[in-house]
Amino acid sequence: MTNIFSKLYSNKKQELFFERDMSPDKSRKLKTDIAENLNIVNEYLYDCDDVITRIFYMGHTAKHKMALVYIDGMVAMDTVQNEVLKPLMLFARQFPLEYTVGEKFFEMVKEGLLTAGDIKETDNFGDVILGILSGDTILFMDKLEKALVISTRGWEKRGVEEPSTEAVIRGPRDGFTETYRTNVALVRRRLKDPNLKVKTIKLGRHTRTDVGIMYIKGVAKPSIVDEVLKRLNTIDISCVLESGYIEQMIEGDWLSPFPQLRRTERPDVVAASLVEGNVAILCDNTPFALLAPTTFLSLFQSPEDYYERWYIVSMIRILRFIAGFFAFTFPSLYIAMTTFHPGMLPTDLVLSIAAAREGVPFSAVLETLIMIVSLEVLREAGVRLPGPIGQTIGIVGGLVVGEAAVRASIVSPIMVIVVAINAISSFAIPNYSVAISFRLLTFIMIALASIAGLYGIMLGLLGLTIHLVTLKSFGAHYLSPFVSFRFSESKDNIIRGPLPSMEIRPGYTRPQDFDRINDRRHDTIDKAGDERADE
């Protein structure tokens, strides 16, 4: 099936006309004459009104002609004014500079005059154009075949805020933003380890988005890092606007309803995963980072699981698994139990369901579908609408779908409970995209249940299990701690054991360094210590 799709796409691709690589060749070298250089820049960037070219003379005389090229709005104007223009135009005037243009002059400008922090020199138009488009300022100097790329990036950006999709009660409140460098810094701030490596590549022919992979050398398995890099490098895509593009391009099985990369907007989750041997993929322009490899269990984990004490977490995790199960089976169980096997329900419940369904014109299956579809529509509408109206939709939807539908005998009251439990259960799964894919599975389970009752549900669960067992994420088994069972890992799967007992890192990433915690409580925390403290 993959072949058919790729053929379809490849046919289309040939019809489209555009240059494969939008940026100029690196082999095109700078010229000596500044006017000629500016002309070439204009050749690339004609009809780009936001590109500003500022020509000026350095020093007293009109001897040293220079030009700044940058894009308005993508540079921090303060930096350009104070650290580039001022030194060159004002400060340079105070000294009688009479250098002849040459290598020494270039060095003096670069190392003696410009006060900007990050300066690179270049001799080709590839770097120049890319620099301009990335928000750098290019300094051309007359009679020199080199230019300076001054990092003046600065644009309007959102500050670090609390992540909205992964809220925690206990734990740090900072989340990723849309700026790649900020995101990397947020992770770096948590891991002051020289082994934390960041490799940046640019993806997307039009967007040239910065995509970085982060890993800890000595922990992450090199073959996994290589595999991630390899898959990233095979991406040939016109644009990368969000890490979702990357996720879908590098995931192993795109037919699976389960995501094979975990996405998060929390730097603490990224840091914890890196320490466990994962590879993180950070992408510019999005607060969502990707983590690979991932497992089924990690989709049910919240960062809070490691911040809270283990009793609480274990209970919550068990609840989450129950909720996860109900999130895709509850309506189908209702259908199977009421239409196929009413003998499995208590008599009183059977009678009350039967009485509630009396007068409902639709079959249980149709009734369920009506309710679930309207709930999905409500959910979608609630997401799309702006805040204040979204609340209205909640009230109207709750009233219309719940109360009025029951009053009008379109659905039975028990159906409302079933659908509500189903929806609430799905939102108890910490990962939103998994929650949605679970709700997708609900429809499949409903279909199976309406064909063959509990037998159909069992078949569905069996099929799901078969799929999960065979699924792999970057070489790691998706059902990892259960598939390649290791007793020491059983402390962190369905229940989370006490932190000191989790002595090794999880095995699915096959980390090079297994040591996680060395339990020294017996040496330090004892009764004598309590007594000493009590003195």
Next chain:
Amino acid sequence: MNRYKKLLICILSSMLLLVGCWDMVEIDRRLFVGIVGIDTSDEPNKYTFYFSIPIAREIIGGEGGGGGGGGESVGLLTTEAYSLVDAARNLALRINRDIYFEHMRIVVIGEDMARKHLKAILNPFARQPEFNRRSRIAICEGRAEKVMGVTPWTEKLKAEYMDSLYAARAMSGKFIEMDLGDFFRNLNSQNGNILVSKITPNKTEVNIGGAGVIKDFKLIGWLNEEETQGVNFFLGKVRGGDIVVRDIRGEGTETFTILGEKTKLSLKAAEPVPEFLLEVYVTGNIASTAHYITYYRSKLESKDIERMEELISKEIESQILKGVKKLQEDYKVDLLKLGNFLQKHEPALWKTYEDNWEEIFTQVNIDINVSTTIKNIGILR
């Protein structure tokens, strides 16, 4: 690999399409029979069947609506048919909904029926999977029709009412507690001899005390409540109930609440007839005495407790003996599972007795040794 996948998909989808359970019926299109009653009929080879069916909207709606209205909460269907399956078929011509037996709570068989045709009528219950194995089975004194007409005031559902009566095992040992599954299992392992619950209808209630004696798949008589409790004591099945004895100081009575019972059966002698020893250990509390002051467990008055335990033991022993005597002399049927005991523990001996066990059973000697322990004399000091 791909071919295998296609093959697998074919097989799996055929599993979906070939399954036998296409019995998707909406829950509101089903009728759930609560009580099945069976009586003899005037027509030859036909029996009268009664199906008591709760009407969901009346039961649930009545509670919500408050008033309840004049609607009957339970519907009764009567038909004459050759068998239970035939009866269900007959009803299909009259009732627009499908009849299901998954929530059947009790099967009531009329006395006349039980004396004559029990074997034939029990057949479908044992054969078909859709009958609720957890339901009860009882034989009605007189015609089953009368049980179907009972309108209890405690519950809306007759079936619920009768079924929950049997759940009161902890309150009394005076009835037979047995569900349909156990009934068939025991019926077969005991060659058609079994004690079955007896049900006696009144206008607004039924009484489940006592037992029917079934010998060779036929009802041959009844045990009264006391005898039933005696047999239950013998079989070690008493989990609760009270024993009332004369007060040790003379006037009035004392009530002893049974907490639990253990029995131990052993063979004392094999010749000329088997001689058994049954040791019964009963524990319980004093629930009430004729005197205001309760009994002290102090040194001085501990004799009181012992004397009381003795009295209770004697009472239990007499109950057991009554039951045993009735079975041995009147009905001549081994419902005390002595034959099973011999078969298990003395297989060689059993071989010699096996053929005319029925006769030997009537002559068997049973020594009964009851010891009662009063665990608690109450919180009063």
